[in-house]
Amino acid sequence: MLKNLCQKMFGRSLWVYHANSGGCNGCDIEVLNVLTPYYDVERFGIKLVGSPRHADVMLCQGPAMRSTAKALRRAYDAMPAPKLVFAIGSCACGGGIWYDTYSVLGPVEKVVPVNFYIPGCPPRPEAIIYGVAVAVGLVDKKTAPVKFKQIELPIPRYHPADLTGRDELVVYEKVEKV
C-alpha cells in the first residue's frame, strides 16, 4: 500500500530534507557523502533541498532531544502530504548510547512517525543508499528477525507443587511441553 503510493506519487524522484536533532554529526557526514560524486545519488533523482516545504522525505539524524523535539515536529508538519521519514543511525532508530540521559527523549519515533530505519553508527553510505532503494522499491530488504528455539525441550516446565515424589523417583504429573 505504502510502496505503491510511494511509486505512484513520488515518481522515483525523492527530494530529501536533512534534519539533525542533536546527533554527533557522524550521520550528517555520511548523508552528505551520499550526495558527493563518489556515491552520486542525483543520478537516481534524489536531491537535497534546504526547506521541509519542498521535501518528500525527511532524513532524521540524532535522537529526539528535549530542546529540539518541538522544532523537529514543526519541520515534519511543514512537509507536504505524501511524506516519508527515515531514521538514520542508531541514535534516530533507538536513542543512541546516551538514551537514558536527562536531555534525550529517546528515538525519533517518539516525536515523528518513522517509516524506514537504517541502523548503524554511523551507517555506511552504501547502507543509506540501500535503505532508500528499499523505500522506493528497487530492492527487497535483506534482514529478518532471527529466532533460535529448542526443537524439543528435554525437561518440561514444572512447578514444585506438581511434583510427586516416590521413593526413588520424582515424577512430574502434568506433562506439558513449553
Next chain:
Amino acid sequence: MSVLSKLKEAVVCLKAGRVTLPYPVQAQPVPEKFRGRPLFDAAKCTGCGGCANNCPAREILLFDLCQEIRILQYLGRRCAYCGRCADVCPEKAITMSREFETGTNSIGDIQQRVELFMSTCQRCGRCFKEPSALEQLKLKGYRLDDVAHERWVFRSKPYLETEPVVDDIKIEWD
C-alpha cells in the same frame, strides 16, 4: 577571466576522470576490519550473560522464563557495533558480521532471539553447560525411564541434596 576559470575547472574535471562508484550494480568490498551487526551462535552460547553485562547501549537482554530456559534477546536498535560483546564472549559465540545492508521498514527485523536450555546442577543448584549429545543419552532426565506410563522421569528437584544421588556426570576435581 571567467572563461579561463571555467576552462581550468573543465581540465580539473577531465583529469579526475570517472570517480563514481558502481554501488547498486556492483558492491564494493568492505574494509578488512569493518564491523557490521553481531550474529549470535546459539550452539556455542552458554548463557553466561557477559555480553548483556558489557553492552554499553543495554541492547542485549537476558531473562529466564523458568529454571531451565534462558532467553537472550538482541534488539539492535541503538547498537553502535562496538564489538564489546564479541570481545567478552568466552565461547566466541558472537561474531561481528560484515553485513551492513540492514535498512528495513520495521525495527523488529534486526532483533535476534536465542532460547537456551540451562541444565541445573544437582549438587549446587546453579546452571552449567548443556551436556553434549552423547552425554544427554546417559542422563536420566533425558531418558524415558517410565516406559509404561510414558512420562518423563524428572531429575530436577525442588530441594538440594548434600550427597550426590546419581553419578551420571563425573565431576572433575581440579
